[in-house]
Amino acid sequence: MAQHADELRSPAVAPAAIAWPEGYQAAGCLTFDLDAEAAVLTVDINSMHRMTPMTHQSYGPLVGVPRILSILANHGVRGTFFTPGYTAHRYPDVVRSIVEAGHEIAHHSYFHESTIGMSEQTEGEMIDLGLKALWDVAGVRPVGYRAPMWEMNWHTPRLLADRGFIYDSSLMDSDHPYVLAVPGSTNGTTLVEVPVWWGLDDWEQYAFLPDLIGTGVIESPAKALEMWTLELEAMHKLGAAFNLCCHPFMSGRPARAEVLDRLLDRMKSLGGTWITTVGEVASHVVSLGLTPREVVPPVLPEAAHWIATPDQPAS
């Protein structure tokens, strides 16, 4: 039977603005992805033989994290540190220092491995290995997850809900946090999504490691501050959740860390900004009892027989 046009229609609806806790009209989260060496090793495993690129990455935990912790402490705010299990194994004292300073540790894969095309079983094993590492090193059972390179598979929300995660922060279809329906979950039935996008990532501004990562351009911290301040002000006006993603091996450099300091000044000067962790935002969203949103894959149009046929997903 011929496919009906209705079968192509997306069930997704635009997420609405949410109510914030008393006294607040928007949220501001500073998040730090502790990718360190793993982000480069997964691009080229042979980079492990290259001393200089490895030191470029180790700058993050060794120098960037203490500098960032000091800025957050000076402002009296908490951040969220998305930490690959491998980074926890390699820099246990650094990860424990983040916990001791009162910040949130969240899950960010085990080895920052690419999840594109990864089977559900392998991805589950990867998540479990990351959970074990964070527990063994820091005694932390994270409630939040961010996929490496923000790359979620359609089965990833189910893997997270089954393991008791409360939230994910990898999807890009909203300015506002929302509750994501998770079909087939055996444990929780939903996750909170605290969305992100590439414009609020320091990677696009600063990443530069010849042959390995980056666009070949190192942008001025002044440009990054301008971009992020404009976005912060606009999202504050919308009552949205500003969710900035930084990497200590990049944003931990001196002038770039200054940008974070000034951004926090601006956040504070905008009245009613709840500067907090992603986990706190997610817990608040849970308390609102919102209707879960469905987000489903595209259905391809059978009548357009000339379009390409996708590969079967790995199982």
Ligand SMILES: [Zn+2]
């Ligand atoms: Zn990352």
